[in-house]
Amino acid sequence: MSWSVEDTSELVKQEIVHSVSLCPPGPCALFIVLSVDASFTETRRRSVEEHLDLLSGTVWRHTIVLFTCGDWLGDRTIEQHIEAEGEALRWLVGKCGNRYHVLNNEKRGDVTQVTELLEKVEEMVARNSGCHFEIDRMIIEKVEEKKRSVEERAKQRMMKVENQRKTLRALINEQTQDLSELRIVLLGGRWTGKSSAGNTILGREEFVTKRRTAQCVKRQSEVAGRQVTVVDTPGWWKDWSVDGTPEADKQEIVHSVSLCPPGPCALFIVLRADASFTETERRSLEKHLELLSGTVWRHTIVLFTRGDWLGDRTIEQHIEAEGEALRWLVGKCGNRYHVLNNQKRGDVTQVTELLEKVEEMVAGNSGCHFEINRMIIEKLEVKRRSVEERAKQRMMKVENQRKTLRALFKVSGESPASSEAGYSGLGGRMVSEWMETFQAVSSSSGCGTQTSASAAPS
């Protein structure tokens, strides 16, 4: 893992600190577990250092680097691996007082690897004059207090959501609206799991998850007796301001809502449940959503992915632990949120519950879906058509330009690919001549170009 400590969720950070209080009076040793089948970069080194610092600077006297996947080494020794790997790993081993050990977890029967490891622990404890690691009581107390407060607030939030949902379900029973068709748009940062969530909702592989979604994709399926339409969109870099997002991606985000006429019943803001949510991300998300106008928030639900990462913790605990930025977002979405585990496609209840939440939101909005200002869409469509037209013209221009150049290469009987030297040495003059002739030809034929002869290698 190469995340900085800022990217790690508050819940995980609390668990790291909490871990040392689970073996009172304190651990004799802390193993920093690394796999030998992956490189150890400077970014990973910094990540380990920052996370260990959560336990205070004295922790290093009690640490051992524990390498796993020992079988991966083959005939090589762990020392060869350490020396070959680079400065970052050597720094870590040095920081741990040159204490390390390698395990082959595929070979559980080999007890000597374990007894040797325990001997190394004993040696370290002896070197520490018999002392174990003791974390500052204040750090533990602060974390434990935070955990208690998070649990209390999480319970309250859960109850509030339950009451909110009950009221909305009563509204559904009163209203006689037809919700046999649900239209959903997925929005969010890059790599948050939008496409995976789309697949989970539709119950089959409709969206590609192996690579970035570059354009809006619309798919439909029948889910729990309803016709469900899902529109997947390109994500933005979570730390970037909206100005940093390419114009084409911004256009796709706006375009998405026009793909499910008359408008989406719900827009899901997709976030990872295993990661932090900073103020910078919050600002970025707010600005990206505003591309769709300020009224969008009445139709949004925060959809957390990677529910599998939560383990026994609830999504409410994550929301309460994470901080002000996430609580602001959940509040802005009218306390509507849901968590999915996209690794567990078979669990259909997580999808039916999500669709129920959509129905409740629609009922709360008096049956209305999200409708974007027609002017925004019309302006966008004019822009898109103009971009497409100009892109076609540019492509044709480049093709003609290249054809002319290749014809010139043929006339001279040389091709730039025929000789490396032809480009840098002798051929430099030749290329300049080609460029001059080409410019003369292109300007006379009206096929203008920005390329200047001086830009060619000389």
Ligand SMILES: Nc1nc2c(ncn2[C@@H]2O[C@H](COP(=O)(O)OP(=O)(O)OP(=O)(O)O)[C@@H](O)[C@H]2O)c(=O)[nH]1
């Ligand atoms: N463990 C786990 N992994 C998940 C979950 N959801 C998504 N992933 C993984 O997260 C990665 C990104 O998922 P995508 O669905 O492609 O994310 P995306 O938001 O569509 O990405 P872009 O289109 O690039 O913005 C993939 O490797 C998924 O397998 C989940 O619930 N649990």
Ligand SMILES: [Mg+2]
């Ligand atoms: Mg995607």
